[in-house]
Amino acid sequence: MHASTPRSLFAPVVRLGAIVLGLGLLPAAFAQQNPDINTVALAETKTLFDKIMLAGPTFMAILFLCSVFMVWLIIDGTLRTRRSQLAPRATIAAVRQHLSNGHYGYAAQTAIQDTSPFGRIAAAAFTKIGLGKEATDDAIYEEAERSRSSFNANISYLSVLGVITPMIGLTGTVIGMIEAFDTLGSAGVGDPSKLSAAIGHVLVCTAGGLVVAIPAFMAYYFMRNRINAGFRHVQAEIFAIFHHLPYEHLQGVRLEADAFVPALPQPEPAAGTASATATASV
Numbered sequence: 001m002h003a004s005t006p007r008s009l010f011a012p013v014v015r016l017g018a019i020v021l022g023l024g025l026l027p028a029a030f031a032q033q034n035p036d037i038n039t040v041a042l043a044e045t046k047t048l049f050d051k052i053m054l055a056g057p058t059f060m061a062i063l064f065l066c067s068v069f070m071v072w073l074i075i076d077g078t079l080r081t082r083r084s085q086l087a088p089r090a091t092i093a094a095v096r097q098h099l100s101n102g103h104y105g106y107a108a109q110t111a112i113q114d115t116s117p118f119g120r121i122a123a124a125a126f127t128k129i130g131l132g133k134e135a136t137d138d139a140i141y142e143e144a145e146r147s148r149s150s151f152n153a154n155i156s157y158l159s160v161l162g163v164i165t166p167m168i169g170l171t172g173t174v175i176g177m178i179e180a181f182d183t184l185g186s187a188g189v190g191d192p193s194k195l196s197a198a199i200g201h202v203l204v205c206t207a208g209g210l211v212v213a214i215p216a217f218m219a220y221y222f223m224r225n226r227i228n229a230g231f232r233h234v235q236a237e238i239f240a241i242f243h244h245l246p247y248e249h250l251q252g253v254r255l256e257a258d259a260f261v262p263a264l265p266q267p268e269p270a271a272g273t274a275s276a277t278a279t280a281s282v
Helices: 004-033 037-044 048-055 057-080 089-100 104-113 117-126 133-187 192-242 274-281
Strands: none
Touching: 057 133, 057 192, 089 104, 089 117, 089 192, 104 117, 117 133, 117 192, 133 192
């Protein structure tokens, strides 16, 4: 009876010790089954700058410059396509006031001095009001399309960036993989993990190209729709003014900055007269 008591107390202690030993050996066994765990841990400790340098600083620097250019295009395009920039309220009010007073020359001069799309379109329209409403509308459409094309040409660089940046990233990846396989061919397959790490590094170039290309395409379509909406607003303001002009009373009016109206043919003075002499001296 007394001999069985120590044995019954010792058995739970042995079982507890076995459990603790098994838990202690579990991480080692897991590490043996996953020999790449240390490699993964080291890869996770690399910073973004380290990955960029390993991927190839030349191509990543090009992608960085493309991203800076993309951001500048987006900011510049957004500021230039504001309605207050496309059709300044002060210019519209001044043109309306001059026309209400019948001062067409002052209204044309106000439009000429304004460099906004509204000012350029209105200036082109004033040069044709003496030729009738149809000629004025044609001038409005032509100048509006010319100004719109200028804005679209600026944002087309966003589309170009969206096309070339993935190609730049892919080129960096391909060149890096060529170098990795050249190293593999000369040194042999000693450690496959090194090859997979090298391929992972060069794929950063492709990821960088996509990171620049996707926002560039999104910004391009956003800016294109913004420009179209802005110019619809400008044309609405223009037509609200020029559709109500009294064209029947404006026949022959010339409001160009360098306008001149030739007179009807006149009999020329005879040679040798005082009038001819004065004309020649002039």
